[in-house]
Amino acid sequence: MIKARGLARRFTTKLGPVDAVRGVDIDVAVGELVGFLGPNGAGKSTTLRMLTTLLQPTAGEAVIAGHDLLTDPAGVRRNIGYVGQKNGASADQRVAEELAFQARFYGLGKHETRRKVGDLLERFELQGMEKRAVITLSGGQQRRLDIAMGVLHDPRLLFLDEPSTALDPQSRRNLWDHVKQLKADGTTVFLTTHYLDEADFLSDRLLVIDHGSIVGEGSPDELKNSVSGDLVVLGTPQASLVATKFENAVVDGEKVNFRIPDGDRALPALLRDLDQIGVELHSVQVHRPTLDDVFLTMTGRSLREEANAA
Amino acid sequence: MLRDTWLVFARVMLPVVRNPVAVVFGLAQPLLYLALFGPLLGDSGWQWFVPGLLVQLALFGTAYAGFSLLPEVRTGVMERLRVTPVSRVALLVGRVGKDVVLLVVQGLLIVLAAMLFGFRASAGDVLLGLGLVALLGIAIGSASYAIALKVKLEYVFASVLSSTIVPLMLLSGVLLPMSNGPRWLYWLSRVNPLAHVVDAERSIFNTGSVLLGLISVSALVLTGVFYGVRTFHRESA
Ligand SMILES: Nc1ncnc2c1ncn2[C@@H]1O[C@H](COP(=O)(O)OP(=O)(O)OP(=O)(O)O)[C@@H](O)[C@H]1O
Ligand SMILES: [Mg+2]
Numbered sequence: 001m002i003k004a005r006g007l008a009r010r011f012t013t014k015l016g017p018v019d020a021v022r023g024v025d026i027d028v029a030v031g032e033l034v035g036f037l038g039p040n041g042a043g044k045s046t047t048l049r050m051l052t053t054l055l056q057p058t059a060g061e062a063v064i065a066g067h068d069l070l071t072d073p074a075g076v077r078r079n080i081g082y083v084g085q086k087n088g089a090s091a092d093q094r095v096a097e098e099l100a101f102q103a104r105f106y107g108l109g110k111h112e113t114r115r116k117v118g119d120l121l122e123r124f125e126l127q128g129m130e131k132r133a134v135i136t137l138s139g140g141q142q143r144r145l146d147i148a149m150g151v152l153h154d155p156r157l158l159f160l161d162e163p164s165t166a167l168d169p170q171s172r173r174n175l176w177d178h179v180k181q182l183k184a185d186g187t188t189v190f191l192t193t194h195y196l197d198e199a200d201f202l203s204d205r206l207l208v209i210d211h212g213s214i215v216g217e218g219s220p221d222e223l224k225n226s227v228s229g230d231l232v233v234l235g236t237p238q239a240s241l242v243a244t245k246f247e248n249a250v251v252d253g254e255k256v257n258f259r260i261p262d263g264d265r266a267l268p269a270l271l272r273d274l275d276q277i278g279v280e281l282h283s284v285q286v287h288r289p290t291l292d293d294v295f296l297t298m299t300g301r302s303l304r305e306e307a308n309a310a
Numbered sequence: 311m312l313r314d315t316w317l318v319f320a321r322v323m324l325p326v327v328r329n330p331v332a333v334v335f336g337l338a339q340p341l342l343y344l345a346l347f348g349p350l351l352g353d354s355g356w357q358w359f360v361p362g363l364l365v366q367l368a369l370f371g372t373a374y375a376g377f378s379l380l381p382e383v384r385t386g387v388m389e390r391l392r393v394t395p396v397s398r399v400a401l402l403v404g405r406v407g408k409d410v411v412l413l414v415v416q417g418l419l420i421v422l423a424a425m426l427f428g429f430r431a432s433a434g435d436v437l438l439g440l441g442l443v444a445l446l447g448i449a450i451g452s453a454s455y456a457i458a459l460k461v462k463l464e465y466v467f468a469s470v471l472s473s474t475i476v477p478l479m480l481l482s483g484v485l486l487p488m489s490n491g492p493r494w495l496y497w498l499s500r501v502n503p504l505a506h507v508v509d510a511e512r513s514i515f516n517t518g519s520v521l522l523g524l525i526s527v528s529a530l531v532l533t534g535v536f537y538g539v540r541t542f543h544r545e546s547a
Contacts, residue, residue, distance in 0.1 A: 052393050078395045088390030090382060092325040101321045105314070105394040149390065 001157050001188040002028035002051065004069075007060035008212075009046050020046040022212040023060060028190055033183045035203030036192040037291070039299065043212040044192040045085050048161050051190070052082045065157045081155030085162050085192075088146045089134040095145060096121065096130035099152065106153035120148040123178065125171070139166040147175065151182065158182065160191035164198060176202060196291035206291075210299040220291065227289040227297050230263030234274075235283035242279055254282070263288075314397045318404025322378075326412065333412055340367050340420050347485070348427060356429040361439060361511035362484035363424075364417050365504065368443045371416060372451035373475050375409045376458025376467060383462060402542045406451040413447040414440050431515050439514045442527060446507055449530035452538030459541050482508045503530055 004026040011018040021043040028034050038044050049055040051064060053073040061068070067075030089098045096117055103113040121127050124144040134142065143166045151158060160179075164172045179202055183189055193199050199206055200220045208216035208223070216223060234256045236242055242256045243249040249258035260266050263286040274281065326332060340363055351359050382388045391401060417440045421431060431439070454471075461467050481488075481495075482504040488496050499505045503526035510523020 049389075054389055054392055074395060077393060080393070082390070082393040084386040084389045084393075086386030086389070088386040090387050091385075093321070094324075097321075097324060101317060102390075102394070104317050105391070105396045107395070146386070146390075 001030045001032070002026055002062065002064055002190065004051065004062035005060055007047065007050055007057050007062055009043075009050055009055060010058045019212055021050070021057075024209070024212075024214050026051075026062075026207065026214075028188060030188055031183070031186055033179070033189045033202055033204050034191075035199040035206045036190060036209065037194075037196075037199050037206055037295070038192070038209035039295075042209045044209060045161055046212075047209070048082075048159050048190070048192060049084075052080060052159055053077055054082075079156055081150045081153065081158045083146050083150035083158075083160045083163055085165070087142050088149055089142060091133070091135035093134050094131055095126060095134060095137070098134060098145065099148060102149045103152055108153065116152055120152055124148045125174070140168055140171055143167055144171060144175075147178075151178075155187065157188045158190070160189065162192055162194065164193065164195060172198070196295075200291055208295070208298055216294065216298045223291065223294045224289040225261075227259075227293045229259040229261040230289065231257060231259055231287040231293075232263050232267065232270075233257050233283075233285040233287070234281060236279055236281050238279050242274065245274075311397045311400055314400035315404045315407065318396065318400050319407040320404075322405055322408045323411070326408065333416065336371060336412070337416055337419060339370065340416070341423060344420065344424055344427065348424075353428060356424060356427060357516050358487075358512060360421070360424045360429045361515050362482075362508050364420060364439060364443050365446065365482065365508045365511050366479060366484045367417055367420060368413055368446040369450060369475060369479060369504070371413045372406075372409050372447045373454050373471055375405070375451045376454035376456075377464070379405070379455055379458045380462070380464055380467065383459065398542045399539055402452060402455055402538050405455060406448055406538070409451045410444050410447045414444055417443050435515050439511055442507065442511055442514065442520075442523065445527045445531055446504075449527065449534035452534040456534075456538040456541035478502060478504050481505060484508055503527075 004024065006023045006025065007021060008019070008023045009021045011020055024043075024047060026047075036044050036047070046055065050057045051062060051069070053069065053076050057069075061070060063069065064076045065079035067073075067079065069076055089095075093101075099117045099120060100113050103116050108116065121130060124147060126141065126144060126148065129137065129141065134145065137145065143163070147160070147163055150160070163179075164175055167175060176198070179189060179191070189202075191202070203220060205219055206217065206223055207214055216226070218226065234242060235254055236256065237254055239251045239254055239256050243251045243258075246256075246258040246260070249256050260270070267284070267286060271281070271284070343363055343366075344360075348356065348359050348363075379388070392398075418436070421429070421436055421439075425431070457470060458467050461470060481499045481502040483499055488499040488505065506522040506526040507530075508523075509518070510520040510527070512518065513520045513523070
């Protein structure tokens with residue numbers, strides 16, 4: 001559904017060139033839900049804007065939903081939906097009218113438009129706001145309207161750029177259900193996010209981008225396994241003795257931290273061994289790696305810190 | 311493409327129709343000229359002054375149109391519209407269409423108001439006169455949107471506008487005949503296409519040739535629309 005090769009974008013600014021995206025290859029199969037993860041400024045939006053015909057790549061090529069990005073952008077546009085990072089509804093338009101025009105722009109007939117608009121207002125909990133001017137909506141309500149406009153024409157391929165920004169937990173959950181439903185109906189989805197739980201919960205596969213290059217790829221579980229093992233935390237008065245038994249172990253008061261592959265299974269034997277050499281244990285914890293750990297390993301930065309700093 | 315243009319037009323027209331106060335405010339400036347400047351030219355001045363005022367209305371009414379685009383570029387509105395299959399030409403022409411419709415409505419109201427002061431015009435003259443004004447509006451409106459898209463920042467756009475509109479207006483002879491001034495000023499006005507449009511507008515309501523004005527306005531429309539369409543095609547807003 002997406003096949004991009006060497007896609008790159010260099011911006012020229014007064015202070016010199018900025019290589020926002022440095023030649024990425026992206027393959028997304030029909031029906032896949034792919035998460036695009038990266039810290040602020042990594043190049044996520046720039047990539048999405050290239051894939052959706054908004055921005056001319058400085059190098060590379062792509063076929064999107066069966067149409068060549070460079071030679072048939074109109075064909076691409078007819079087959080995709082896009083929800084940008086910024087709000088897409090005009091301040092002085094009314095909610096229902098903005099939705100209706102969006103439907104008409106995609107070629108829906110009047111009757112179909114009316115049905116769709118009613119349906120989406122309900123699905124994104126915007127009932128009662130039909131006649132309100134967009135400017136009077138709250139941030140989360142505007143975001144829901146953006147998403148409704150993006151999915152309204154049932155695109156085969158949907159691009160979402162940080163769709164859950166500004167949404168409260170319940171609306172976020174609602175969005176996730178909606179995206180899952182779209183996937184179940186056969187829609188291919190490509191979304192960027194800062195929320196690791198979101199990427200984890202939604203995506204079949206993740207692409208990690210940093211400084212304009214793809215630095216990691218795999219299912220959320222594969223990526224987590226690529227972080228060398230699970231984190232084990234043992235509470236013991238003989239912390240320094242225990243630390244000598246494991247590679248890269250870190251002593252923290254009466255606690256020892258270290259990583260071992262497949263911690264859940266390895267632990268029983270490990271505890272027996274420690275017992276045999278007379279180590280006294282107070283507590284045992286095993287943590288599966290989080291995507292945050294994945295991030296830290298791949299980019300040397302914590303996604304959460306980056307996201308919060310912005 | 312016609313359907314697209316109509317949709318884009320209807321979308322930007324709706325808020326204006328719902329809140330027509332802006333149209334009335336747009337009339338304040340020309341009405342003030344009519345009431346406070348027109349009488350200075352004497353009873354016979356109306357036939358000469360009102361056509362110029364209409365051209366001035368077209369200039370000021372559409373040159374600022376680009377401002378409405380800037381918030382749409384800054385938020386994701388333009389981006390959202392540009393991902394839809396709607397034709398790029400329609401995205402421009404639909405908007406310009408709204409400005410021109412408002413311009414013609416305002417022009418008509420000015421003509422009617424001027425008639426109260428003693429301006430005389432046949433229905434045919436009014437039709438032709440507003441047609442010429444509409445053409446000028448298309449040219450200036452298209453260019454305005456394109457320039458706004460290029461410069462992107464309000465304060466830059468504002469200074470681009472004030473540094474071009476004022477000299478264009480002063481050198482067009484809308485307020486006083488250019489032939490009153492020294493020869494160099496007169497010849498300077500001759501290279502201003504707007505001056506020929508003003509002359510043609512006066513010819514429509516009185517007598518004289520409209521040829522130079524028509525040529526000028528056609529050239530302006532071609533340049534403005536070409537530049538606008540090209541910018542809308544290219545610019546990754
Ligand atoms: N129009 C532009 N001109 C110059 N530089 C740009 C432009 N747009 C983006 N950039 C730069 O390109 C890089 C990538 O930006 P991009 O918006 O793709 O990041 P992102 O991954 O979407 O970040 P975020 O999580 O903050 O949305 C950044 O360094 C940004 O400053
Ligand atoms: Mg972004």
